[in-house]
Amino acid sequence: MKQQIRDLLTELDALLVAHFYQRDEIVEMADLTGDSLELARKASASEKSKIIFCGVGFMGQSVKILAPTKQVFMPRIACCSMARMIDSDYFDQSIALLKSYGITEIFPITYINSNAEVKAKVAELEGVVCTSSNAAKILDFALKSNKKIFFLPDSCLGQNLASQNGLKSAVLGLDSVEAIKEAQVICYNGFCSVHQLFTPQDIDFYRAKFPDILIAVHPECQPSVVQKADFVGSTSQIIQYVQSLDEAQKVAVGTEFNLVNRLRKPINGIQNTFVLSSTKPECPTMNETTLQDVLKCLQAIQKGESYNEILLDSKIAKSAKKALDKMLQLS
Numbered sequence: 001m002k003q004q005i006r007d008l009l010t011e012l013d014a015l016l017v018a019h020f021y022q023r024d025e026i027v028e029m030a031d032l033t034g035d036s037l038e039l040a041r042k043a044s045a046s047e048k049s050k051i052i053f054c055g056v057g058f059m060g061q062s063v064k065i066l067a068p069t070k071q072v073f074m075p076r077i078a079c080c081s082m083a084r085m086i087d088s089d090y091f092d093q094s095i096a097l098l099k100s101y102g103i104t105e106i107f108p109i110t111y112i113n114s115n116a117e118v119k120a121k122v123a124e125l126e127g128v129v130c131t132s133s134n135a136a137k138i139l140d141f142a143l144k145s146n147k148k149i150f151f152l153p154d155s156c157l158g159q160n161l162a163s164q165n166g167l168k169s170a171v172l173g174l175d176s177v178e179a180i181k182e183a184q185v186i187c188y189n190g191f192c193s194v195h196q197l198f199t200p201q202d203i204d205f206y207r208a209k210f211p212d213i214l215i216a217v218h219p220e221c222q223p224s225v226v227q228k229a230d231f232v233g234s235t236s237q238i239i240q241y242v243q244s245l246d247e248a249q250k251v252a253v254g255t256e257f258n259l260v261n262r263l264r265k266p267i268n269g270i271q272n273t274f275v276l277s278s279t280k281p282e283c284p285t286m287n288e289t290t291l292q293d294v295l296k297c298l299q300a301i302q303k304g305e306s307y308n309e310i311l312l313d314s315k316i317a318k319s320a321k322k323a324l325d326k327m328l329q330l331s
Helices: 002-011 024-029 036-045 057-066 088-100 116-124 135-143 155-164 177-182 200-209 235-244 257-261 291-302 314-330
Strands: 014-019 032-034 050-054 071-073 106-111 128-130 148-152 169-171 185-187 214-217 251-254 273-275
Touching: 002 014, 002 024, 002 291, 014 024, 014 036, 014 291, 024 257, 024 291, 032 036, 036 050, 036 057, 036 314, 050 057, 050 291, 057 071, 057 116, 057 314, 088 106, 088 116, 088 148, 106 116, 106 135, 116 128, 116 314, 128 135, 128 314, 135 148, 135 155, 135 314, 148 155, 155 169, 155 185, 169 177, 200 214, 200 251, 214 235, 235 251, 235 257, 257 273
Parallel strands: 014 032, 014 050, 050 071, 106 128, 106 148, 148 185, 169 185, 214 251, 251 273
Antiparallel strands: none
16 A cells, blocks of 8 residues: 555655654655644645645645645545634634724734634734744734734643743633733633643653653643643654653653654663653544545545645635745744
8 A cells, every 4th residue: 555655646746744643654654744834834845736735624724825836635634623613703703802892903823723714814914823833933023013912723822922921811701801901912712632631730740750750741731731841842842852852861741642652762661751641642633544545535636536625715815825924934
C-alpha cells in the first residue's frame, strides 16, 4: 500500500501533508509534517499542484485560502471540536453582545482553529489570524490599536497570553459585564477537549514521583496548568524544547498523545518522556485518517473524481486571506 501511495503521489504531482497529531503511519509517509503555521506556509508555497492534507478541516481550508490555484484534498474531512464552537453567527452575536456593553472599538484575533467564514469576519473588522507559535507577536501588534482585544475561539490560549503580558482577561458568557468591560483581552468561551484533560494535579503527581522532572505544556491548556509548567509552547516549540534536553532528563508533556509518544525513545529500557495525563489524551478526529483513506483519495483523483476537495466561496476566501496574509507578515 505504501508503494502504491508513493507512486500515485508522483504520478499526480501531489504533496502529502500531515499535522504532527496524525497517526504514526501517516506522519512516516508524509512529504511534509508540522504544526498549523508550518503547514500553512510550506504547503501553500509548494510547487506541487495538488495537496493531500491529513488533518482537520480548517487546516485544509487554510492552505486553499493561501494558495487558491492549488487543488486541496483531504482523505478525511475530520472536524476540530474547538473550531466547531465558533461559526459566523456566533461571531456576529458575540460582537453584538460586546457592543451592547458599550464596547465598540474591537480588535478580533482568531486562532487558526476556526473556519474560513470566521476568518473572513475577522478580516472585515481588520483583525488577524494567529497560531499558538505566533500568538504573542500577533497580540503585540493588536495592542498597538488601543482597542479591546477579542480573542477567539480558545479561551485558555487567550487567558494565557493575557497573563504572560500582565493584562487583564475575561471570558465572554462566563464573567460579569463589569469584568468584561475592565478586561484588556476578552476571550470567547471555547476550548480544546484534548488539552482540557491536563490538570494541576497531574503536574503535582509527576513532581512528587520525579523531583527533578520538567513539565512542558501547550498554551491551549488551562491557565492553572500553564502557571505550574516549566515550559509553554506550540507543538513545534515543544518538540524543539524536549529534543534539546539531556537524554536522561525526565519530562512530562501536556499535549496530544501521538506527538508525545514519538518525541523520544526509551534509553536502555528506561522511559524519560511521559504523557502529562492519567488518561490517554488522543484527539479522536486527528486519528480518523488512515493510509487506506489516503490511498482511496489518490485513486479517486487518478480517475478524475472529486474526493473531499476543499472548495470555498471566492468572496469568503478573499476576505479570509487578508487575515492569514497579515498573520504571516507579522510572523
